[in-house]
Amino acid sequence: MPSVMIRRNPQGQLTIYIPKKDLEEAVVALQHDSPDCWGGEVTLADGSRYYLEPLAAPPSLPITLRAKRAGEG
Amino acid sequence: MTGMSREEVESLIQEVLEVYPEKARKERAKHLSPNDPSLEQSKKCITSNKKSQPGLMTIRGCAYAGSKGVVWGPIKDMIHISHGPVGCGQYSRAGRRNYYIGTTGVNAFVTMNFTSDFQEKDIVFGGDKKLAKLIDEIETLFPLNKGISIQSECPIGLIGDDIEAVAKKKAAEHETTVVPVRCEGFRGVSQSLGHHIANDAIRDWVLDKRDDDSSFASTPYDVSIIGDYNIGGDAWSSRILLEEMGLRIVAQWSGDGTLSEIELTPKVKLNLVHCYRSMNYISRHMEEKYGIPWMEYNFFGPTKTAESLRAIAAHFDDSIKAKCEAVIAKYQTEWQAVIAKFRPRLEGKRVMLYVGGLRPRHVIGAYEDLGMEVVGTGYEFGHNDDYDRTLKEMGSATLLYDDVTGYEFEEFVKKVKPDLIGSGIKEKYIFQKMGVPFRQMHSWDYSGPYHGFDGFAIFARDMDMTLNNPCWKKLQAPWQKSAEADLKVAASA
Numbered sequence: 265m266p267s268v269m270i271r272r273n274p275q276g277q278l279t280i281y282i283p284k285k286d287l288e289e290a291v292v293a294l295q296h297d298s299p300d301c302w303g304g305e306v307t308l309a310d311g312s313r314y315y316l317e318p319l320a321a322p323p324s325l326p327i328t329l330r331a332k333r334a335g336e337g
Numbered sequence: 338m339t340g341m342s343r344e345e346v347e348s349l350i351q352e353v354l355e356v357y358p359e360k361a362r363k364e365r366a367k368h369l370s371p372n373d374p375s376l377e378q379s380k381k382c383i384t385s386n387k388k389s390q391p392g393l394m395t396i397r398g399c400a401y402a403g404s405k406g407v408v409w410g411p412i413k414d415m416i417h418i419s420h421g422p423v424g425c426g427q428y429s430r431a432g433r434r435n436y437y438i439g440t441t442g443v444n445a446f447v448t449m450n451f452t453s454d455f456q457e458k459d460i461v462f463g464g465d466k467k468l469a470k471l472i473d474e475i476e477t478l479f480p481l482n483k484g485i486s487i488q489s490e491c492p493i494g495l496i497g498d499d500i501e502a503v504a505k506k507k508a509a510e511h512e513t514t515v516v517p518v519r520c521e522g523f524r525g526v527s528q529s530l531g532h533h534i535a536n537d538a539i540r541d542w543v544l545d546k547r548d549d550d551s552s553f554a555s556t557p558y559d560v561s562i563i564g565d566y567n568i569g570g571d572a573w574s575s576r577i578l579l580e581e582m583g584l585r586i587v588a589q590w591s592g593d594g595t596l597s598e599i600e601l602t603p604k605v606k607l608n609l610v611h612c613y614r615s616m617n618y619i620s621r622h623m624e625e626k627y628g629i630p631w632m633e634y635n636f637f638g639p640t641k642t643a644e645s646l647r648a649i650a651a652h653f654d655d656s657i658k659a660k661c662e663a664v665i666a667k668y669q670t671e672w673q674a675v676i677a678k679f680r681p682r683l684e685g686k687r688v689m690l691y692v693g694g695l696r697p698r699h700v701i702g703a704y705e706d707l708g709m710e711v712v713g714t715g716y717e718f719g720h721n722d723d724y725d726r727t728l729k730e731m732g733s734a735t736l737l738y739d740d741v742t743g744y745e746f747e748e749f750v751k752k753v754k755p756d757l758i759g760s761g762i763k764e765k766y767i768f769q770k771m772g773v774p775f776r777q778m779h780s781w782d783y784s785g786p787y788h789g790f791d792g793f794a795i796f797a798r799d800m801d802m803t804l805n806n807p808c809w810k811k812l813q814a815p816w817q818k819s820a821e822a823d824l825k826v827a828a829s830a
């Protein structure tokens with residue numbers, strides 16, 4: 265359950281920063297990205313996948329969230 | 338690398354690793370690699386930020402060095418107590434050449450050493466009382482200090498002293514800022530964790546002090562310089578460029594910086610991060626909490642400086658962009674003259690670097706402006722994200738080495754035969770005795786500044802005076818010179 269920080273890079277892409285792993289990676293797919301639901305499974309450019317608890321509305325970025333490794337439930 | 342293919346570099350690494358026992362060889366092999374600029378991610382070719390192997394001569398420092406020496410130390414109007422035995426503070430005192438304006442011992446304290454000088458009884462009975470007394474003495478003797486930070490050395494964590502309690506009590510008593518920093522040297526694998534701990538201490542104890550105070554008159558052009566430690570005056574030669582283009586520098590972190598500048602940083606519009614490794618943590622925090630964007634920039638060498646100035650100006654309106662172009666144009670003749678003078682003397686020379694967490698990639702542009710080529714680079718304490726940023730800067734099949742050991746570095750130099758090495762004081766005399774020109778790239782070899790256009794002139798002169806110094810031709814005793822040389826002398830006589 266690492267803490268991850270999600271922000272937009274200067275190109276407008278969603279990126280994820282995982283301090284524990286020094287990983288700064290672009291998000292290529294986000295399961296829920298609509299005005300009433302945001303989060304779910306996140307796929308990163310390097311192929312790894314994480315799960316964010318869905319939020320009721322898109323958060324104001326940047327934001328620090330708890331993420332689970334996808335597949336752990 | 339010129340004249341070296343990927344296979345040759347790989348076989349060189351194998352050859353150097355041969356002397357190690359199998360376990361160490363396997364571990365070290367992960368930290369050495371030929372560069373591949375086509376890779377997006379460094380973790381595919383190099384491992385970093387791992388514990389150094391026992392028995393190998395590493396060049397790394399400790400968490401205390403990262404916190405006291407790098408992040409907190411240069412804040413000039415605070416007193417930084419080296420809490421623990423006397424040596425840690427004394428032997429690192431004033432070594433980093435963080436310049437500052439002020440009267441030392443009156444309103445600035447950077448080059449002084451304050452320590453609680455632990456003795457056996459403090460280890461046995463605890464040092465909290467001594468710390469409390471020390472803070473009282475400081476308040477009496479140095480009334481113009483603006484705050485105190487307590488930089489823990491190893492024993493504090495080992496004996497379990499409660500420095501936070503002392504800090505809170507004394508801060509209330511003296512109505513000042515007292516920051517306990519848990520940067521015991523044994524934490525983490527290198528000084529890098531010390532930077533992180535120091536950043537977190539600033540976040541928790543200092544940064545939110547003026548959140549409810551709107552008395553500071555801000556402008557739309559407020560920026561702060563983050564991660565410039567003013568080594569040899571670096572931050573000053575950066576600051577004038579930014580000020581000339583119409584920006585207002587609210588804070589310098591932390592070279593020539595003050596406590597109040599740090600407290601005011603949450604009011605700025607943009608954080609400019611020079612040393613990403615040591616201060617990205619606080620920049621990310623400010624982005625999240627205060628919505629302040631941050632950007633990395635690079636003020637080494639005119640190409641990168643101009644590039645960075647334009648990227649900074651892009652965050653502001655057209656008046657700043659226009660002034661930015663004016664600044665670049667103003668200095669153009671100056672740095673072109675520098676290149677015209679020194680490039681012919683330095684063209685084609687090959688450099689190997691091994692520095693801390695930023696310069697292994699940042700100074701590459703400056704060398705390239707002089708026509709020099711960086712054939713090997715490595716970080717003492719860089720992380721994956723630093724190597725991600727380095728891959729693109731370096732040529733294909735150049736040598737990358739992470740946390741290189743004394744032995745490996747010497748062997749690489751013997752084989753690659755660079756014309757110049759840039760590293761620290763511990764490496765300097767080994768390589769000079771081997772007959773290789775050397776510049777200290779931590780302290781600028783007691784020169785500097787190297788940042789900005791003004792700094793580039795000094796950088797170019799320093800590289801020239803080291804590389805083309807006549808002493809390198811005098812390393813062999815006259816009676817050991819070959820017969821051929823004798824003949825030449827005879828012919829010219």
